Amino acid sequence: MESYAVPVAVALGVVAVAMVLRKSSKARDFDSQINSGLSMLQTSDSVLAREKVSTSMEEYSQLFSGKTGQSTASGLKGGDLTTEESIAKRQEGYRTMVNNFYDLVTDFYEYGWCQSFHFAPRWKGESFFESIKRAEYHLCSRLGMAPGVKALDVGCGVGGPMRNMAVFSGATIEGITINEYQVRVGNKYHEQAGVGHLCHTTRGDFQNLPGFKNGALWEGIEYRGADWTGKFDCAYQIEATCHSPNKTRCFSEVARCLKKGGLFAGYEWVVLPEVKYDANNPEHVSVKESIEIGNGLPTLATPAIVKQALVDAGFEILDAYDANEGVHDPHQIPWYETLDGKMSLSGFRMTRIGRSCTHAMVTILEKLRIAPKGTTHVSAMLNATAIDLVEGGKKEIFTPSYFFLAKKL
Ligand SMILES: C[S@@+](CC[C@H](N)C(=O)[O-])C[C@H]1O[C@@H](n2cnc3c(N)ncnc32)[C@H](O)[C@@H]1O
Numbered sequence: 001m002e003s004y005a006v007p008v009a010v011a012l013g014v015v016a017v018a019m020v021l022r023k024s025s026k027a028r029d030f031d032s033q034i035n036s037g038l039s040m041l042q043t044s045d046s047v048l049a050r051e052k053v054s055t056s057m058e059e060y061s062q063l064f065s066g067k068t069g070q071s072t073a074s075g076l077k078g079g080d081l082t083t084e085e086s087i088a089k090r091q092e093g094y095r096t097m098v099n100n101f102y103d104l105v106t107d108f109y110e111y112g113w114c115q116s117f118h119f120a121p122r123w124k125g126e127s128f129f130e131s132i133k134r135a136e137y138h139l140c141s142r143l144g145m146a147p148g149v150k151a152l153d154v155g156c157g158v159g160g161p162m163r164n165m166a167v168f169s170g171a172t173i174e175g176i177t178i179n180e181y182q183v184r185v186g187n188k189y190h191e192q193a194g195v196g197h198l199c200h201t202t203r204g205d206f207q208n209l210p211g212f213k214n215g216a217l218w219e220g221i222e223y224r225g226a227d228w229t230g231k232f233d234c235a236y237q238i239e240a241t242c243h244s245p246n247k248t249r250c251f252s253e254v255a256r257c258l259k260k261g262g263l264f265a266g267y268e269w270v271v272l273p274e275v276k277y278d279a280n281n282p283e284h285v286s287v288k289e290s291i292e293i294g295n296g297l298p299t300l301a302t303p304a305i306v307k308q309a310l311v312d313a314g315f316e317i318l319d320a321y322d323a324n325e326g327v328h329d330p331h332q333i334p335w336y337e338t339l340d341g342k343m344s345l346s347g348f349r350m351t352r353i354g355r356s357c358t359h360a361m362v363t364i365l366e367k368l369r370i371a372p373k374g375t376t377h378v379s380a381m382l383n384a385t386a387i388d389l390v391e392g393g394k395k396e397i398f399t400p401s402y403f404f405l406a407k408k409l
Pocket of ligand 1: 098102154161178205240
C-alpha cells in the first residue's frame with residue numbers, strides 16, 4: 001500500500017507555511033496552492049450539494065462493481081468490467097454516470113491539470129501547455145477554422161480548448177456538455193476571457209443534439225425548441241466521445257448538425273490491438289478497465305470501431321492515425337510523462353508526488369469537514385487511474401489521441 005506519510009507531512013507544511021506567510025510575495029505559490037485547493041472544494045457554482053458527494057460517488061462506483069480507487073499495481077483484477085452485462089449497465093446509465101463523474105472531478109481536473117481536459121503529443125523543447133495548445137491549433141488548421149466559420153465543440157468541458165481555438169482562429173464556437181456545472185463555469189470563463197462574443201456553452205447530450213428526432217431528453221436538459229440541423233461548418237471532439245454509449249448514434253448526430261461537406265475531427269481514447277494491446281492478456285485488460293473506472297467510460301473502443309462508426313454515421317474518413325505514435329521516439333516527450341512524476345515546478349500538481357500532496361490535503365480537509373465527505377474517494381480514484389494511464393502509455397496498449405478527420409457526405 002502506498003504510504004502517505006511524506007505527502008501528509010508536505011501538505012501540512014504547505015498549509016502551515018501558507019498561513020504564516022500569506023501576505024508575503026515569496027509565499028505566492030504556496031498561497032495559490034492552498035487557496036485554489038480550498039476554492040476547488042468550496043466553489044459557489046457547484047450544483048452538487050455537499051452532502052450528496054459521498055452518495056454520488058457510491059452510485060458511480062456501483063457501475064464499476066465498487067472497484068473505484070483500485071489500480072493494476074494495487075491488485076485490480078481485470079475481466080469483470082469487460083463483460084457484455086457490465087458494459088450494458090454503463091451504456092444504459094451513461095447520462096447519470098458521466099454527469100456524476102464530472103460533478104465530482106471537474107474541479108480536480110481544473111486544479112491539477114488546466115482548463116483543457118486533454119492530453120497531447122509533445123516534442124522535446126515544448127512545454128506541457130504549448131503541447132496542449134498545439135494539439136488544439138492542429139484541429140483549427142485541419143478544419144479550416146477562421147473568422148466567420150461556425151464550429152461545434154462536442155463534449156466541451158469547461159471550455160479551455162474552445163477559448164484557445166477561438167482566440168487563435170477567430171471562429172465562432174458552440175460547445176455542448178452534459179454537465180451543468182461545466183456549463184455554468186464555462187460561460188463565466190468565456191466572458192472573463194473576453195471571448196463571450198465567440199464562445200458559448202449549452203447543456204445537452206451529444207447522443208441527442210438539439211433538433212434530435214427520436215428518444216427523450218434527460219433531467220435538466222432543455223433545448224427550448226432549438227434545432228442545430230445543418231447549422232455548423234465544422235465540428236470537433238477532444239477526448240469526449242470516449243464517453244459515448246453508442247458512437248454511431250453520436251457521430252450521426254454530429255453529421256446531422258453539419259452542413260453538407262462539413263468536416264469533423266477528433267482525438268479519441270482507444271486501446272491499440274494493432275500495436276500491443278492483447279485482449280487475452282489479463283494485465284492489459286486490467287489496465288484498460290482501470291482507465292474506464294477512473295474516467296467514467298462505458299468501455300474503451302479500438303481504432304477500427306471508431307472508423308466504422310464514422311462511416312456508418314455518413315462520413316468519409318480523410319485521415320486517421322495515432323497522434324502519439326511517436327510516443328517513444330527520442331525526440332518526443334511521452335504524453336503520459338507529466339502524470340509519471342518527473343519533477344516540474346509549473347506542473348507540480350499533476351505529478352505523482354503532486355497528486356499525493358493533493359490527496360493528503362483533501363484527506364485532511366475532509367477529516368476537518370471542510371471538504372465534503374467522499375472527496376478523498378474521488379481523489380483516490382483519480383490517482384489510481386493516473387497510474388494505469390501511465391502503464392497504458394508505457395506498454396503502448398492505449399492512446400488518448402487517436403486523431404481522425406472526416407467529411408460529411
Ligand atoms: C475529458 S472531458 C474533455 C472536455 C474538453 N473536450 C476538453 O478537452 O477540455 C469530456 C467531456 O465530454 C462531456 N460529455 C461526456 N458525455 C457527454 C454526453 N453524452 N453529452 C455531452 N457531453 C458529454 C463531459 O461532460 C466532458 O465535458
